[in-house]
Amino acid sequence: MAGISYADFLDRDYDPAADDLVCEFAVEPADGLDVDAVAGRVASESSNGTWAELQVEGTITDLSARAFDVSEGRVRVAYPDALFEPGSMAQVLSCIAGNIMGMKAVDRIRLLDCEWPESLARSFPGPQFGSSVRAELFDAGERPITASVPKPKVGLSTDQHARIGYEIWTGGVDLLKDDENLTDQGFNSYEDRLTESLAMRDRAEDETGEKKSYLVNVTGPGPEMLERVDLAAEHGCEYVMVDVITAGWGMVEQVRDRCERHGLAIHAHRAMHAAFDRVPNHGVSMRVLAQIARLCGVDQLHTGTAGLGKLENEDTAGINEWLTSDLHGLTDVLPVASGGLHPGLVPDLLDALGTNLAVQVGGGIHGHPDGSHAGAKAFRAAIDATVEGRSLSAAAEDSPELATALDRWGTQGTR
Numbered sequence: 001m002a003g004i005s006y007a008d009f010l011d012r013d014y015d016p017a018a019d020d021l022v023c024e025f026a027v028e029p030a031d032g033l034d035v036d037a038v039a040g041r042v043a044s045e046s047s048n049g050t051w052a053e054l055q056v057e058g059t060i061t062d063l064s065a066r067a068f069d070v071s072e073g074r075v076r077v078a079y080p081d082a083l084f085e086p087g088s089m090a091q092v093l094s095c096i097a098g099n100i101m102g103m104k105a106v107d108r109i110r111l112l113d114c115e116w117p118e119s120l121a122r123s124f125p126g127p128q129f130g131s132s133v134r135a136e137l138f139d140a141g142e143r144p145i146t147a148s149v150p151k152p153k154v155g156l157s158t159d160q161h162a163r164i165g166y167e168i169w170t171g172g173v174d175l176l177k178d179d180e181n182l183t184d185q186g187f188n189s190y191e192d193r194l195t196e197s198l199a200m201r202d203r204a205e206d207e208t209g210e211k212k213s214y215l216v217n218v219t220g221p222g223p224e225m226l227e228r229v230d231l232a233a234e235h236g237c238e239y240v241m242v243d244v245i246t247a248g249w250g251m252v253e254q255v256r257d258r259c260e261r262h263g264l265a266i267h268a269h270r271a272m273h274a275a276f277d278r279v280p281n282h283g284v285s286m287r288v289l290a291q292i293a294r295l296c297g298v299d300q301l302h303t304g305t306a307g308l309g310k311l312e313n314e315d316t317a318g319i320n321e322w323l324t325s326d327l328h329g330l331t332d333v334l335p336v337a338s339g340g341l342h343p344g345l346v347p348d349l350l351d352a353l354g355t356n357l358a359v360q361v362g363g364g365i366h367g368h369p370d371g372s373h374a375g376a377k378a379f380r381a382a383i384d385a386t387v388e389g390r391s392l393s394a395a396a397e398d399s400p401e402l403a404t405a406l407d408r409w410g411t412q413g414t415r
């Protein structure tokens, strides 16, 4: 028998094994504690220690995490592979972002980044399609794919929603998208919306000769979500949309599994992410949330607008780079820029984020003085011009809709 206490979880000489999960935390020690004391507590509480000294025997300490790289305000912790249930994001997060977030020993603690070893990463499915949808589904060439969410975000009837779909699709947008809080309400039921919107999609495809699709929000009570996925496939949709944070990662894993049976792609909306990542130095970074989403297998993920739109963003470009770089052979994720965008922001957006992207616009299309169809044309004109290297003012000479959008919103960011 040997005693283990917090201090035993700090080991500056530890050299992480190839299959360790290494997590980087920012920590602000509470009054009276130094960073070493906090580092031991973080590794302990997130693996197999507690506040009291425990008498343990055998190899149980093989499952202990080790704080090995400790500097002012920063701690890196290595977690042994055997600590984790393969393929269970809920279990992984209960370790690395669980009790430690509420420890009195720290005033603030933020999980900043993770280095995912191959064994753990490959125990998750990863995306099925990722950024290949741009070429494979939409034949989009060099341009980003485009999406639009009808506004007002809730309250439109099914008929109004589907009609707006028709207007934006025929105006040149690729994807109609449900909003995060539109699911299956009395004013616009899931199944009616799905069938009526897809009927409009078929019409828009016939008229434009372009592929169109629909990001239908399947978020809901657990078993219902899977039924909604089945319905989306039955009715010939290529995607489902999931509010991944509010639905929970276990549910995302189930949806991913069901989508594979049907060959459906997953668009991930991140509503509520800011509850985890907005307060500086506390919570879980958007970078880590994006990593989790990729492992769980979403194909598209909202990652912000590089500060141009209406919502706070954390390092959109860095997160997008991570999502589109190799991760032990897992498929990439197509980043989605959304939130307060309008046509005048497209050049700065693509300059900051490149074109391997989906760009999603709500108010910047439906707030167009001449309506949603004109708004969609203005947005598409801005995308095409930017990709072709033309200025918006030059493009506006050929596109009265773009000229009107630029008169209304200029090229300024939103808030």
Ligand SMILES: O=C(COP(=O)(O)O)[C@H](O)[C@H](O)COP(=O)(O)O
Pocket: 149, 151, 153, 179, 180, 269, 270, 271, 302, 303, 304, 305, 310, 311, 336, 337, 338, 339, 340, 341, 360, 361, 362, 363, 364
């Ligand atoms: O409704 C919108 C965008 O509407 P609008 O285009 O009118 O602003 C989305 O929910 C945001 O994408 C969320 O933000 P993020 O993409 O940052 O998660």
Ligand SMILES: [Mg+2]
Pocket: 149, 153, 179, 180
């Ligand atoms: Mg929204």
